[in-house]
Amino acid sequence: MVAERYNAPEREKHWRKTWDDEEVYKVEENESRPKHYVLEMFPYPSGRIHMGHVRNYSMGDVVARYKRAKGYNVLHPMGWDSFGMPAENAALQSGVHPKDSTYAHIATMREQLKEMGLSLDWSRELATSDPEYYEQQQRLFIDFLQKGLVYHKKSKVNWDPVDHTVLANEQVIDGKGWRSGAPVEQRELDQWFLKITEYAEDLLSALDRLERWPDKVRLMQRNWIGRSEGLLMQFALEGGALPKEHEKLEVFTTRPDTIFGMSFCAISPDHPLAKQLAVEDEGLSAFIKETHQMGTSEEDIERAEKRGYDTGLKAVHPFRKTTKVPVYVANFVLMQYGTGAIFGCPAHDQRDLDFARKYKLPVKAVVVPEGEDPKDFTVGDEAYTGPGGIANSSFLDGMGVDEAKNEVATRMEKRGEGQRKINYRLRDWGISRQRYWGCPIPIIHCETCGVVPAEDLPVRLPEDVTFDKPGNPLDRHPTFKHVDCPKCGAPARRETDTMDTFVDSSWYFARFCSPHAKTPVDRKAVDYWLPVDQYIGGVEHAILHLLYSRFFMRAMTDTGHVDIDEPFAGLFTQGMVIHETYRDKNGQWINPDDISFQGEGRERKAILAKSGEPVTIGPPEKMSKSKKNTVDPVDFIANFGADTARWFVLSDSPPERDVAWSDEGVQGSWRMVQRLWRLIDEAAEKGAEKGAKRPAEFSGSATELRRTFHKGLHWVSHNIETLRFNTAIATIYDLANKLGSALQGQKNDKDPSLEWALRESAEIMTQMFAPIMPHLAEECWARLGYNSLIVKQPWPEAEQALLVDDQITIAVQINGKRRDELQITRNASKADIEAAALDLEGVKRALEGREIKKIIVVPQRIVNVVA
RNA sequence: GCCCAGGUGGCGGAAUUGGUAGACGCGCUAGCUUCAGGUGCUAGUGCUCGUAUGGGCGUGGAGGUUCGAGUCCUCUCCUGGGCACCA
Numbered sequence: 001m002v003a004e005r006y007n008a009p010e011r012e013k014h015w016r017k018t019w020d021d022e023e024v025y026k027v028e029e030n031e032s033r034p035k036h037y038v039l040e041m042f043p044y045p046s047g048r049i050h051m052g053h054v055r056n057y058s059m060g061d062v063v064a065r066y067k068r069a070k071g072y073n074v075l076h077p078m079g080w081d082s083f084g085m086p087a088e089n090a091a092l093q094s095g096v097h098p099k100d101s102t103y104a105h106i107a108t109m110r111e112q113l114k115e116m117g118l119s120l121d122w123s124r125e126l127a128t129s130d131p132e133y134y135e136q137q138q139r140l141f142i143d144f145l146q147k148g149l150v151y152h153k154k155s156k157v158n159w160d161p162v163d164h165t166v167l168a169n170e171q172v173i174d175g176k177g178w179r180s181g182a183p184v185e186q187r188e189l190d191q192w193f194l195k196i197t198e199y200a201e202d203l204l205s206a207l208d209r210l211e212r213w214p215d216k217v218r219l220m221q222r223n224w225i226g227r228s229e230g231l232l233m234q235f236a237l238e239g240g241a242l243p244k245e246h247e248k249l250e251v252f253t254t255r256p257d258t259i260f261g262m263s264f265c266a267i268s269p270d271h272p273l274a275k276q277l278a279v280e281d282e283g284l285s286a287f288i289k290e291t292h293q294m295g296t297s298e299e300d301i302e303r304a305e306k307r308g309y310d311t312g313l314k315a316v317h318p319f320r321k322t323t324k325v326p327v328y329v330a331n332f333v334l335m336q337y338g339t340g341a342i343f344g345c346p347a348h349d350q351r352d353l354d355f356a357r358k359y360k361l362p363v364k365a366v367v368v369p370e371g372e373d374p375k376d377f378t379v380g381d382e383a384y385t386g387p388g389g390i391a392n393s394s395f396l397d398g399m400g401v402d403e404a405k406n407e408v409a410t411r412m413e414k415r416g417e418g419q420r421k422i423n424y425r426l427r428d429w430g431i432s433r434q435r436y437w438g439c440p441i442p443i444i445h446c447e448t449c450g451v452v453p454a455e456d457l458p459v460r461l462p463e464d465v466t467f468d469k470p471g472n473p474l475d476r477h478p479t480f481k482h483v484d485c486p487k488c489g490a491p492a493r494r495e496t497d498t499m500d501t502f503v504d505s506s507w508y509f510a511r512f513c514s515p516h517a518k519t520p521v522d523r524k525a526v527d528y529w530l531p532v533d534q535y536i537g538g539v540e541h542a543i544l545h546l547l548y549s550r551f552f553m554r555a556m557t558d559t560g561h562v563d564i565d566e567p568f569a570g571l572f573t574q575g576m577v578i579h580e581t582y583r584d585k586n587g588q589w590i591n592p593d594d595i596s597f598q599g600e601g602r603e604r605k606a607i608l609a610k611s612g613e614p615v616t617i618g619p620p621e622k623m624s625k626s627k628k629n630t631v632d633p634v635d636f637i638a639n640f641g642a643d644t645a646r647w648f649v650l651s652d653s654p655p656e657r658d659v660a661w662s663d664e665g666v667q668g669s670w671r672m673v674q675r676l677w678r679l680i681d682e683a684a685e686k687g688a689e690k691g692a693k694r695p696a697e698f699s700g701s702a703t704e705l706r707r708t709f710h711k712g713l714h715w716v717s718h719n720i721e722t723l724r725f726n727t728a729i730a731t732i733y734d735l736a737n738k739l740g741s742a743l744q745g746q747k748n749d750k751d752p753s754l755e756w757a758l759r760e761s762a763e764i765m766t767q768m769f770a771p772i773m774p775h776l777a778e779e780c781w782a783r784l785g786y787n788s789l790i791v792k793q794p795w796p797e798a799e800q801a802l803l804v805d806d807q808i809t810i811a812v813q814i815n816g817k818r819r820d821e822l823q824i825t826r827n828a829s830k831a832d833i834e835a836a837a838l839d840l841e842g843v844k845r846a847l848e849g850r851e852i853k854k855i856i857v858v859p860q861r862i863v864n865v866v867a
Numbered sequence: 868g869c870c871c872a873g874g875u876g877g878c879g880g881a882a883u884u885g886g887u888a889g890a891c892g893c894g895c896u897a898g899c900u901u902c903a904g905g906u907g908c909u910a911g912u913g914c915u916c917g918u919a920u921g922g923g924c925g926u927g928g929a930g931g932u933u934c935g936a937g938u939c940c941u942c943u944c945c946u947g948g949g950c951a952c953c954a
Contacts, residue, residue: 005906216871216949223870226953253954266954306952337953344954350868351952425953539948651892652879660879664893667905672892674906718883730881730891737891744908811887816935818887845921856934862886864934 008641036072041537045105051577065771069795128504135458191432212570226425230254252338257404260393261366270335438498446485539573581618643773687759690785710802
């Protein structure tokens with residue numbers, strides 16, 4: 001009678017083979033069915049999957065399986081973001097060719113992913129390093145080029161003078177190369193750019209329509225694009241012998257309304273005027289050098305105080321010619337933004353205020369908050385940036401901020417000394433990488449024809465390269481670089497830079513729709529599948545990857561490949577898997593396997609198992625090898641099965657938050673697997689036969705069980721729809737408890753309607769956990785007598801009549817405190833509820849000797865007696 | 868410095884969106900089952916006063932709105948995360 005222990009690893013293998021044999025996850029376009037495209041961010045093939053992958057892909061798989069059961073034609077593909085620096089770095093260190101290591105890693109990880117039992121259509125698998133993939137990417141590049149969305153220009157890179165190589169920002173540590181340790185130089189190289197700024201306005205405004213994106217991500221993108229409306233203004237400069245091009249200083253401001261509060265102007269140390277002046281001014285030259293030593297990191301900037309160097313020049317106020325203000329070179333003015341020059345109004349900008357206090361410049365308030373007297377409103381240590389009325393400002397007096405902005409802009413434009421401008425922080429996307437392991441840029445540089453697109457695509461990465469010398473192997477390859485111009489036939493030079501790997505990931509989701517097409521995408525396929533309905537991945541890609549993909553869809557629309565702006569209709573950013581950390585007395589990280597634990601709760605202590613030395617238990621942190629707090633999913637699955645792992649990573653925390661891996665928690669999941677198996681087994685035994693006729697009437701206990709399960713089903717469905725897997729799981733636990741009780745209670749007397757309800761509940765239960773624990777669900781489904789696969793079953797429908805109770809419990813409060821509760825029919829009248837409430841023992845006791853002032857009755861909700 | 872997200876039992880968290888705070892899981896306590904080595908079942912488990920019926924206090928803190936606040940408003944403290952001194 002009692003079932004054998006469920007042998008998860010063994011049964012899971014069996015069910016995976018069955019799914020494979022029946023090709024249950026293979027999909028094709030089918031216009032007659034609604035589609036649903038579920039995608040998780042594809043992995044970089046690092047060699048092994050980690051728990052983060054397990055969590056990410058479990059979430060997507062639950063959605064995919066649920067939607068499939070709901071009748072959708074579900075696209076759920078997987079691929080590899082397989083170009084990139086790690087493989088090339090490994091080649092530098094160990095000499096293994098990037099191609100060899102990459103494809104070996106892919107082979108391993110593919111098998112590991114398969115062991116998770118994901119419902120993926122593997123026939124659509126792709127790797128961005130496949131020539132079939134990057135050939136199409138090169139086509140897109142050329143199409144973009146011809147559409148004017150690609151250009152090249154000189155741009156700065158980090159140059160390692162020892163390794164003779166270009167460094168990514170993350171390879172520059174404290175201004176030094178990560179391998180050589182040599183101070184990094186800035187070099188200008190000719191580089192390719194994609195015109196993402198062309199779409200700045202649309203990328204910004206369309207964010208409002210991405211309703212199924214987290215607000216947080218939309219905000220980050222908004223800030224990244226950084227739109228600001230302002231005014232370009234020209235100031236006349238005086239003092240010193242100025243060359244013609246610098247007689248006027250052009251600044252950008254978003255606050256032209258504060259022009260009468262101006263007390264200085266400041267230019268960036270990189271401003272041409274600053275450079276020019278520095279030639280004759282040693283002090284300035286030294287100051288500029290100093291500002292360059294200041295780091296650009298957040299921390300450096302935060303610590304740095306606002307500093308300036310007085311150039312001796314004066315800027316003339318445009319509306320009050322007698323007012324002339326000093327012009328500084330200042331460390332807080334950035335050349336990349338606006339014109340690299342500002343006018344400072346200390347009263348209404350914190351940075352300007354800090355600067356003015358330091359250099360004892362006047363601080364004059366010109367915007368006065370409502371209710372303040374303009375005569376005695378002053379600014380202390382905090383600039384006033386809020387709304388208000390303009391004062392002390394000649395013709396602007398009495399206007400509001402917006403009105404004044406407008407007035408100044410109009411007057412400046414009329415005089416030809418100003419121009420309204422919308423400025424973006426977003427810059428064009430530099431995609432040139434001076435590396436081997438990436439998609440070759442399909443360009444040939446010819447002395448006579450200029451830039452010529454390569455013909456004969458793909459431009460293949462040559463495989464006969466070595467990594468024994470620093471620099472890009474493509475650059476020194478015997479035949480790759482030197483080619484004839486496709487146009488004129490003269491000797492020419494092939495571009496040896498490759499593309500940023502963010503390009504690869506900017507359109508892979510589109511390629512999945514038709515992974516083997518001879519064009520970048522098959523129009524029919526993308527029209528059917530796109531956009532991705534649910535995209536799931538880490539928040540670390542909130543800005544770049546997602547913004548680039550949004551740009552790509554627009555660019556691909558403008559080049560006729562697709563007709564869609566937004567690639568991801570729904571986005572979800574999941575939290576990490578974290579784990580406790582342990583260190584010994586010397587601060588060395590300790591592997592959990594070497595530790596034994598003593599005590600519980602706050603008393604819990606850890607010691608080294610071998611020596612008994614104390615170990616400090618640290619807070620849970622992101623799993624990483626260096627901290628020795630990783631748990632290998634492959635090992636885990638081999639022991640407990642994929643279902644236990646999938647269940648656990650979704651159960652303990654809300655999906656957007658981090659989840660702490662703990663052995664105790666995992667044990668709980670493992671027990672649940674076994675428990676569900678026993679429950680279904682017992683229900684199959686004690687419940688009605690498969691396909692038994694539905695009873696005409698249900699007993700009280702049968703109805704109660706059915707209500708519980710149909711309500712539970714309703715709630716679990718809702719929780720999966722809204723990706724709240726942890727609450728779905730909590731409900732399933734609850735239902736398991738209820739089913740267990742019902743099975744116990746059923747022992748005594750014969751009740752056919754309860755038997756029917758037990759089977760119904762067991763079936764609903766199995767179908768509910770099927771998206772999360774698909775293998776166990778198949779096993780249970782078979783135990784329930786079915787020859788069919790549960791993966792092919794439609795999602796059960798809750799019976800509406802069972803979702804509302806006739807008898808309900810409502811709380812009765814006295815002065816807002818609960819004193820008793822009331823059982824009453826659902827549609828009882830207010831008067832009936834009131835009468836019944838006042839008749840309760842607990843209410844009478846609490847009311848004793850008090851006078852009832854008021855009774856609030858909210859039918860079906862609550863009664864509150866005010867006394 | 869700016870922006871964002873959070874603070875609920877010993878822990879992870881729930882509260883279907885203003886209506887019984889603490890569901891569910893973990894842990895713990897007691898008991899049962901010849902159960903022996905990651906087992907199952909039953910009961911209990913916010914704090915506190917009380918033998919108990921029962922009472923008081925409780926969602927970081929202080930105010931406020933409301934018949935009623937974990938949920939809304941104001942101020943404040945703390946913890947994470949992000950960033951671009953963006954004029």
